[in-house]
Amino acid sequence: MTWLARLFRRQKMESQLDKELLFHIEQHEQDLIARGATPEEAHRRARLALGGPEQIKEKCRDARGTRWLEDLAQDTRYAIRTFRKKPGFAIIALFILALGIGATTVMFTVINGVLLKPLEFPNPDQLMTLHGSTKEFGEFWGFSGPDADDVAKDAHSFVVAAWIYGGGTISGPGEPEYVLGRQVTPNFFSMLGAPMREGRAFRNEEDKPGAAPVAIISSTLARRHFSQDSNAVGATLAFEGNSYTVVGILPASFRLAGNADIFTPMHQSTDHRAQRRDARFIHVIARRNDGVTSAAGQAELDTIAHRLAREFPATNADLGMLMRPLRLELVGTIGSTLWLLLIAVALVLLIACVNIASLVLARAVSRERELAMRVALGAGLGRLVRQCLTESAVLGLAGGTLGVALAAIGIGPFVAFWPGSLPRADEIHIDWRILLFAVGVSLLSGLIFGLAPAFRVPIQNIEHALRVGGRTIAGSSRRLHAIFVIAEIALAFVLLASAGMLGRTMLKLSSLDPGLNTHNLLTARFALSPASLNTPAQMRTAWQSLLDQTRGTPGVQSAALADIIPMREGENVLPYSTAPLANPSDATSFALASTVTPDYLAVTQIPLRAGRFFTDDDKLGGAPIIVIDENLARQAFGTTNVVGRRLYLPNLNAEPVTIIGVVGHVRHWGLAGDDQSRIRDQIYYPFAQVPDHLMRFFSSVMSLAVRTHSDPAAMINPLRQRLRGGAGDQMLYDEASMDQLVAASLDSQRFLLLLFGIFAGLALLLACIGIYGVLSYLTSQRIPEIGVRMALGASAREVIRLILRQSLAMILLGVGVGLLGAFAAARLLHRLVEGMQPAEPLTFVAMVAVLFATALLASYIPARRASHTNPVEALRQD
């Protein structure tokens, strides 16, 4: 007979067991009678010899292999029955659990999609990204062209591909538009393992200056510009004033970080910087060969870096090369925020579990009589523990099911609500990993809140329990209840304190001065018509006429050009010194350099501290001049009185440049990040003095800054229309008001604050419900005692004080434990949140006050109720 058959023939087996034992007893009786005992005597002795029939039957059932399954089914049915009999408890518990598990599942779903899922390329774990690192700058993404080529040539344990950003204007066929793109090495797609949907990847001979222009486009771009996108392969595309032949179309599933619609061969352009070993602007990705570990790959990379350092000490002496997983690169710094939120949400779930544990315990105590009865009827300790755990598992799984349903509804809005764009957002959905996680969390929750009550099973004191039932409660139960309350308060305090610290940080950061007038200031990138990109003179004229047209637009107060916009991505860092340098790499000071037109100061309203700003008379051919910020002035000269002094900027100009003015510092790295950033000195130099050979490059990076009379957002469309140019292919894009950029620089802090605020509020609410529930329960158990006290003359006020003293002790202990946790949380937040302010006593004091006030309020209600006890009724109740 298999165990399955045994399970289904349970009824029959039970009756056979009865019959077998009965036979034994009767047989024994007959023997005893035959030996001369009276029937009564025989009956008694036979039964005594065998022992308790129910206990034996239990042991026989245990001896069958299917016992646990039978019990599980039975306990599950029993649990559901009791929950249905007392739906109030079950509904509250389910509600709390569903919220807790739902929130945890949402966070895990995001983490799974963004951080844990492998990239959708073959053997994604082999994909790496290469970083440079120096003592001065730490780790950074850029490689120089020659370094990238050398690594590609020398590496045997991994294959290397490279790319740089390369967007531009598509003038036809179809509507002109500005698209983002990449310039890549020919092996870029084959190394990733991404096949073309149609056509082919680049060939090596196409990756050379002078080769025929070819492009690979995304499937969405193909759809936008070609009526039938299957015809696109072989067609021509007017891109950046050249005619490109489309050789391949990518599948829709191809995804990289950020948008990229058009890919061109990297080495077709003759960017002079690509030949320089000190211009590090190339992204390098790599795939480790089969069987090569990260450590082995890194070891080979180290060897190459050492060789380059020996051969090119001027540029590479201090340059280390590092190999990092590509997956982390795509995700960026979002990981720490996500884990922080998961921890916070797990704390809320833990509070929910503790809450339910105290509810279950209260129920278990009032069921002590029932449990004692079961022990008397033959149930073993293990059996009862199993039953209690089954009950909580049923509750946990039901809560989990509801939680997953909530998560499925909530995940969409949550991702949409995320500030900025969440990397890999379209890979966030509920899959088997999530379901596994939810089941695990549900069962774990069930275990947490089921375990304590389970081991309260009254095994030693059956007689006592049967006699007094649920009337009095043992000290251990009261202690356990107190521990629950303390734990809840401690956990809630950790969340409250974290929210408080984040709130302080937000207040402090928002009150920082960005360094410029952010109101009514519009910024946008701009792409000139490809037709005007032929000669430097053409480009200068085109930029000037763009400024004139902008100024002529109604609603515009003033306009300027700049290559770097504060608080927006994209920086140019230059070494500087006050004395001539033998070698640029000897520099120990670095500044953010920005080239601007004369009106920039008027547009941004950055304060002028000394000297003057640029004018239209500062031209190419004149003496090279710069304006610096007060930070650099103090850093380099110890004073802001530096007009007329000289600075050496080897990467900008061979001769020293003259400082003609000093302006205020702008918090370029955002309100949260600027004060801690390594490079805070700032240099401005006139756009008019940009040398001819750099005009083509700067024309691809210049942005427009416009001071408007009213809402800058309303100006976007009029400006777009007006600035289209004669051919209709000049493009304003990536528009943002400066207010938006400032707000965005605090996005992640604000978002964390919002969520921590919600979590802390939930935690406080749950803790209050917990305190209220536990105290109501404990006082209801003490009603007879209170009755006696009142009969002996205690006043209502004294009764309230009695109860409150009890809860005050629990709250104090909880806050004490919570303080320790809050200090740990402060350390964690400080490490993970940019611009986090150090923990302050004031924040903690305020949060302690909030917690105390609400917790005492929650305990006052049961205390007051107890004080209304009618002594006569209370005494009669016992």
Next chain:
Amino acid sequence: MPTPPKSDLPQGTLDLLILKIVALGPVHGYAIAQRLEQVSRGVVQAPEGSLYPALHRLENRDLLTADWKQTDTGREAKFYKLTRKGRGALAQEEASWNRLTDAVSLILGLSNAEGDAK
């Protein structure tokens, strides 16, 4: 008549004794209890409370199989008999038990001999 003190069964030996008794022929629970008592001349106290759980355990492990049959007195009872697997298990257990008792008596004899030598 004073009854001789009864020994408790060493852990695990109940199974061996049951297998041995059942090996003699199909037999029901009560008879097994009787025979345990008789054969061991009352020296071994087999707690009747643990007999039935042991029988069910052995049946579950496929060492015993059971049939409902008529007894001599015409009543229905559950008769246990050895399976092929049970026979193997019995032989093995018996052998290991004999080895164990040989070893134990050897050690006991040794210490006695040493004690005698003094």
